[in-house]
Amino acid sequence: MTSITANHTATDNQPIAGLKAQLRRAERMKKIKAMLLVAPLALFLVIAFVMPISSMLWRSIDNTEVGSVMPQTAAAILDWDGQGIPDEAVFAAFAQELRESRAGGGLGRIGRRLNYEDPTFRSLLTQTLRGLPATTEVTWTEELIGINARWNETSTWLAVQRTAPTVTDRYLLAALDLERAEAGQIAKVAENQRLYVQVFKRTLVIAGGVTLICLFLGFPLAYLLATLPTSKSNLLLICVLLPFWTSLLVRTAAWIVLLQSGGLVNSGLMWTGIIDAPIQLVFNRIGVFFAMVHVLLPFMILPLYSVMKSVPSTYQRAAISLGAHPFAAFWQVYVPQTLSGIAAGTILVFIMALGYYITPALVGGPSDQMVSYYVAYYTNTTNNWGMAAALGALLLIVTLLLYMVYHKLVNQKQLVRS
Amino acid sequence: MQTGTTNEPLVRFTGVQKTYDGETLVVKDLNLNIQKGEFVTLLGPSGSGKTTCLMMLAGFEVPTSGDIFLGEQRLNTLPPHKRNIGMVFQNYALFPHMTVEENLFYPLKTRKVPKAEARAKVDKILQTIQLESFAKRRPSQLSGGQQQRVALARALVFEPQLVLMDEPLGALDKQLREHMQLEIKHLHENLGLTVVFVTHDQSEALTMSDRVAVFNDGKIQQIDTPQALYEYPANSFVAQFIGENNTLMGKVNALDGDFCSVSFGDGLGTRASRIQALSAGSPTRLSIRPERIRLNGSSEGLPNRFKAKLHEFIYLGDHLRLRCELAGNDQFYVKVPVSELCPSLSVGDFIDIGWRDEDVRALDAS
Secondary structure (H helix, E strand, C coil): CHHHHHHHHHHHHHHHHHHHHHHHHHHHHHHHHHHHHHHHHHHHHHHHHHHHHHHHHHHCCECHHHHHHCHHHHHHHCCCCCCCCCCHHHHHHHHHHHHHCCHHHHHHHHHHHHHHHCCCHHHHHHHHHHHCCCCCCCCHHHHHHHHCHHHHCHHHHHHHHHCCCCECCHHHHHCCCEEECCCCCEEECCHHHCCHHHHHHHHHHHHHHHHHHHHHHHHHHHHHHHHCCHHHHHHHHHHHHHHHHCCHHHHHHHHHHHHCCCCHHHHHHHHCCCCCCCCCCCCCHHHHHHHHHHHHHHHHHHHHHHHHHCCCCHHHHHHHHCCCCHHHHHHHHHHHHCHHHHHHHHHHHHHHHHCCCHHHHHHCCHHHCCHHHHHHHHHHHCCCHHHHHHHHHHHHHHHHHHHHHHHHHHHHCCCCCC | CCCCCCCCCCEEEEEEEEECCCCCEEEEEEEEEECCCCEEEEECCCCCCHHHHHHHHHCCCCCCEEEEEECCEECCCCCHHHCCEEEECCCCCCCCCCCHHHHHHHHHHHCCCCHHHHHHHHHHHHHHCCCHHHCCCCHHHCCHHHHHHHHHHHHHCCCCCEEEEECCCCCCCHHHHHHHHHHHHHHHHHHCCCEEEEECCHHHHHHHCCEEEEEECCEEEEEECHHHHHHCCCCHHHHHHCCCCEEEEEEEEEEECCEEEEEECCCEEEEEEECCCCCCCCEEEEEECHHHCEEHHHHCCCCEEEEEEEEEEEECCCEEEEEEEECCEEEEEEEEEHHHCCCCCCCCCEEEEEECHHHEEEECCC
16 A cells, blocks of 8 residues: 555656756746846946945945055054053064055055054154164164154054054944044043034934925825826826926025025015014025925825825724724825835935935035035045945945834835735 | 514615716615614616716715614714714725735724724624635735725724615625625625615626615616515616517507517517516517527427527537527527536527417517
8 A cells, every 4th residue: 555655656756857847947047137137237236336336335434545555564563562662673664665655656555544644644654754773783772763763652653553454444433423542442522522412413403304295295295196086187197207307406595586685586575564573494404404304305295196096995984984083084094005005115215315415415414414415525625435435324224224124114014905 | 773664664765866967867766664673785887877986975076955764863964973873985095005804903993992993893704704814814805705804893993873885895706706796695685784775787696685676777677585576676767778688569459467478579479478568559568588488399388389490409418598589679689508408409590489478578669
């Protein structure tokens, strides 16, 4: 009996194994075709997205400037215990490599890097370079200390030591208003130098505020769009999309014209007698909210609209027929079904708002600048790629964390649709 | 519960009219009484006003004039959520973000039924529809028939005085639909429900209902039991809408009590039962069901016998339909059980057909 069953399965399985191979062969062409279709996009993503982002993330911890220009010094000083001053070998390597660094712009690179540790370092380097003797038969410790007494200070060499490893956390710490104290432990920077935590908070508050305002303005409008007959809703939809036809810069400038103290809004309010003197509407937080909500509102409306269009009105009718007040029916039955649209819209608007740069720069005051402003400042003005990358990386991490929390919250509400 | 008012209808439409655009009436002067415990079907082609009537009863449409009463209460100004009427929608309208159980709890929650009591009611109705083990599932995880039963349960769980169903079986396949028809019918009988059911499927209406109201052009053409509707259609619309029907145009020659004699075609004549207020000389439409026509030998001795030309055999398994030509009408069908068919017949033959006086009905000519 058992042998018969065993036989059966064996004979049944054999053709199936053959079938699988046949299926694979038949599907191979399809797979290749699909991969070819995806290839351009995948390539584009690698070149335009994965590579720049990873290179930027690397720059936030990159510390190879001194190591690449002065490899021997870097290697030697890493062995120093940080007590007193380093031994003659370090001095010798340093003097030798400092002299060689003049060629190929190496001096500029280490000068900029060491200046982050102490802003007087660049002049110290140039002065030392000028004073170096032509011969090599000297005691470099004495020579350097002779050129500038700072070479006899522990803190000077500690600063050099900090630039020697290939990675550093100084940019990331600085972006959180933290630094390494002399002894190496993490400490807060002096109170008058704290800035970025405040900026991050401000960025989140502005992005969150803009998202909420967009949701409150966009939800009723999307609902109207979804319930109107198609001909009317198409017209309204064009009005919603109209802002996309104008450049962001022009729209932002238009808000300045409208909101400034002699602008349309203020003169209108004064003419109707609501206010006596112009109120400050631009170059402050109000202006930032006005302009950003205006730009980002369509990104809230479109996902909401597309989800709402697929929710039939019978659900609300059903809830009403079951005894729910129309408002309760809307809140308990309609809104939960638009949750996926709310989720898409808010996450889209929030993430776009987090990275806003031009609008707050134009219509905001000094205390309304967001993280992107400082990223742009470090890349364009001071050429400090490490700081720019660290701020960018932290913004990315914060965004990802918030997204994960959000994803969890929304998933708990379970967006199962039939 | 109403006591001692068994003759008082539960639902009353009196002179109800409805127009959407102020020009054409969708519902014209509707008067309809529905008794407690009755299963009434509103049947009609699309645009006949049947769904509008249901929506007015549910409260999603307002009558332009006339009154609707539920028991003693005038419904016209009562908002839909206060009517206490259960409703089953065309596509079930089960809330997709709630489980089966949450869906069933919903009407109880809106009525602030105490938790324990609500729990008992939900458990009981789940048992009735035999879906206890599906309580925690979402509607999207159920089959069409199961969703249908949950929708039904949700409309029943708060024990409404009246249950409305708006083409609830339209989305199911034929077999499941027939099964659900019986299931709904049994629920109606066992729970003593009053049901108003809307459909455009005449066989569904005949299977399930105590009474069927046939709608056309905003008016009830006839309201009667399924059998009366089929056997004694009151006008030619009902005769054609319900079941299969052969029609012959003719002229009334003379009246004879409940019968009349009608001439049709080229000098042919028959006696027919008289329905409308027909008078001698008026045109009429004769209506005969295909299964009431006797063939060849079995037509012998019938008062009305004719020769018809056989055009086509249509084989349907349990029976055959013969397409014949009689008095210029080549769409004249005769229904014959397969076993009773003479095998020597072939297309082009002339066959004898006949019918009894009471099986042919002289209706309005429109």
